[in-house]
Amino acid sequence: MEIKKLTRLSMLLALSVILGLLENMIPFFSGIIPGLKLGLANIVVLFVLYTFSSKDAFFLSILRVILMGLISTGLFSIRFFLSLGGAFLSFVVMALSKKYTKLSVIGTSVLGSIAHSVGQILVAILLIKQGLMIYYLPWLLFFSIPTGIVVGYMSKYFIDYFEKRLKINF
Amino acid sequence: MKIKKIMGMIIVLLLFLGAGYFLLRRPYQEYSLNLFYMDTYIQIKFDTKKSRDDxxxxxxxxxxxxxxxxxxxxRYTEYGQNVYYLIHNTSEEEVITVDPKLYELLSYGEMAYQESNGLLDINMGCVIDKWKYYRERKEGIPTDEELESCNSVNRLVxxxxxxxxxxxxxxxxxxxxxxYATEKVKEYFESVGITSYIINAGGNVVVGTxxxxxxxxxxxxxxxxxxxxxxxxxTNQAVVTSGGYERFYEYEGHKYHHIIDPNTNYPSEYMKSVTIITDDSALADQLSTTLFLMSIEEGKAYIERYPNVxxxxxSNDDEIIMTEGVKKYE
Amino acid sequence: MNKQDGILIFILIILSLFGMAFFYLSEKDGPKKAVVYYEDQVVLEIDLTQKEEKTYQVEGFNGTVTIESKDGKVKVVSENSPLHLCSKQGYISSSYETIVCLPNKIVVAIEANDSLDAVAK
Known part of the structure; x- marks a missing residue:
């Protein structure tokens, strides 16, 4: 891997972790529904997905969860597994969306946001063998839409900014 | 490259270990047991933290x-010196020594006979068989001669x-x-420290806490x-119902069920059902039959000698009549 | 945002509203009980027809979880977890609401109180 690309991806990874940590400091969202998040870190994942490659986005996404585990949630804690499930499903859905649909970054972001919720619920159901959490699904789905749109617009702004305005080719 | 692979493997291993730890350990256990004895399905459920072997x-x-x-x-199959043996044995001996458990049960039956002033009689086998014959054919009723022939049967001594x-x-x-058997099971549960249990012996329900x-x-x-x-x-009660609606047959527009009044040798018809709530399952079974064999008014007076029942x-007019204390279970 | 995005978002909003409506409408009238699960096992049932305040304790994965019922509502009072999400959630009383204490593997759900343990006959 090129040193330049490696450096950039590393910085993006660090940025995504910082965004995640920042987000944990906003208690507002989890007050509505447990597990609900704005998903700021997804900006970085989307950015990498659209400007680098899906492989890079995948590793960034998973490494971010592991780093977050080390720093904040605790490695192999429940929240770690939830994040992992969310991040994984979210990445898969976004990669597929980018490759096979005509959706823009915003649509892809909304799908990723929803997939993140669904992934978390699936892991939760798996971990405690209890399907009742499905009741959260419509709510998470509903609130994932605005958060997905917000994150999508921010991602789009950054992608456009770097690609078009600065003419930086990653 | 090699290091990468090893790192990957370690991470995957740790993931499994972490998830495995979380999936471990269950602090509560419920067990159930289904039996078929005494012509009845018996369902038992209990909770305990005891080991699998226990x-x-x-x-x-x-x-x-x-x-x-x-x-x-x-009374239909011989198992050692059981009730069947008492009825049908051809032995010349004057006395039979029975299992202490059977003797205790027979004594309990005698006691119930005394307590019910002869209403709950364990010597009714002959009459019950006559009725059973017609019930299984779902036609006809025993003739007076048939029922009278039972008068010559000896009583238990x-x-x-x-x-x-x-x-x-x-x-x-x-x-x-x-x-009676259910009461023994209940005593056994309590002796081994199981307090959370429910026994449903064909509608005779006994519960713990x-x-x-x-x-x-x-x-x-x-x-x-x-x-x-x-x-x-x-909690900690037996709920037992006696009624004629479970086992009966209809003949010439009349319903004949299986609980026979020893005074008339006919099924009793004072009420549709009666339910007893008390902490002793044997007593509940005994009293539900006894009360079914007397009028509701008589029953009200009769039951006063039993505290906590x-x-x-x-009633036959679909009226529900309850003793004062039923309220505390509502 | 292009046209496809718009269609997608529209469909998703409809879907989530349908989901919510479904859960709301599946709510049945009548007596209710709070059922507390440890994984898929029922570890506590609280009759919600009783008005007086009562506290119960169940054993969660990380220790004791204290649950309180009052006026047909139920909440988790205290539990041992990093974020205390489930004790912050407050009271629930409808069958489309659940309290999930993931770190303790405890789920509190509201169900119709129409099941009998046995029928005497």
Whole structure:
């Protein structure tokens, strides 16, 4: 891997972790529904997905969860597994969306946001063998839409900014 | 490259270990046991934190209690010197020594006979068989001659020290054996420290203190349509119903059920059903039959000598009459 | 945002509203009980027809979880977890609401109180 690309991806990874940590400091969202998040870190994942490659986005996404585990949630804690499930499903859905649909970054972001919720619920159901959490699904789905749109617009702004305005080719 | 692979493997391994740890350990356990003895499906559920081996032993012991009483009280099959043997043996001996458990049960039957002033009689086997014959054919009723022929059957004579006079009494323990055996199971549960249990012996319900809620909810079946007309909230109680609506046949527009009044040798028709709530399952079984064999008014007076026994009558006019104390279970 | 995005978002909003409506409408009238699960096992049932305040304790994965019922509502009072999400959630009383204490593997759900343990007959 090129040193330049490696450096950039590393910085993006660090940025995504910082965004995640920042987000944990906003208690507002989890007050509505447990597990609900704005998903700021997804900006970085989307950015990498659209400007680098899906492989890079995948590793960034998973490494971010592991780093977050080390720093904040605790490695192999429940929240770690939830994040992992969310991040994984979210990445898969976004990669597929980018490759096979005509959706823009915003649509892809909304799908990723929803997939993140669904992934978390699936892991939760798996971990405690209890399907009742499905009741959260419509709510998470509903609130994932605005958060997905917000994150999508921010991602789009950054992608456009770097690609078009600065003419930086990653 | 090699390091990458090893790192990857370690991460995957740790993931599995982490998830595995979380999936471990269950602090609560519920067990169930289904049996068929005494012509009845018996469902037992209990909670305990005991080990698998202990639970296995407990289940075996409970099964054995029901099996023992099933065999001892059986009047259609011979199992050693059981009730069948008492009725049908051809031995020349004057007295028969029976299993102490059977002797105790027969003594209990005698006591119930005394207490009920002759209404609950374990010597009714002959009459019960006559009715059973017609019930199974679903046609006809026993003739007076047939029923009178039962008068010549000897009554049970208890001689003490587990000895019974060999005079071929026609014993039927159907009214008490189930409740009696269930009471023994309950005592056994309590002796091994199991307090959270529910036993449903074909509608004779006995409960302990549930581990994970305030009380058990026991419904009482409506004799008319099989729905539930009342729900009781009970702990450490037996809820036993007697009624003519479960086993009966219709002949010439009249319903004939299986609980026979010894005074008339006909099925009793004072009420549709009667339910007893008390902490002793044997007593509940005994009293439900006794009260079914007397009028509701007589029953109200009769029951006063028993403290802590609550009664719900379902009259022939579909009226529900309850003793004062039933309220505390509502 | 292009046209496809718009269609997608529209469909998703409809879907989530349908989901919510479904859960709301599946709510039945009548007596209710709170059922507390440890994984898929019922470890506590609280009759919600009783008005007086009552406290219960169940064993969660990380220790004791204290649950309180009052006026037909139920909440988790205290539990041992990093974020205390489930004790912050407050009271629930409808069958489309659940309290999930993931770190303790405890789920509190509201169900119709119509099941009988046995029927005497």
């Amino acid at each position: 639970v296995k032993k407990i289940k075996e012991e409970v099964t054995k209690i029901y099996q023992d009483y099933h065999e001892l009280a059986n 208890l001689l003490g020290e587990n000895q019974v006079l060999n005079n071929h009494p026609n014993i039927d323990l159907g009214a008490i054996a189930k409740g 549930p581990q994970h809620k305030d009380y058990y909810q026991v419904g009482i079946e409506d004799p008319n349509d099989g729905s539930v007309f009342k729900v009781l909230k009970v 609550e009664v719900i009558w379902y």
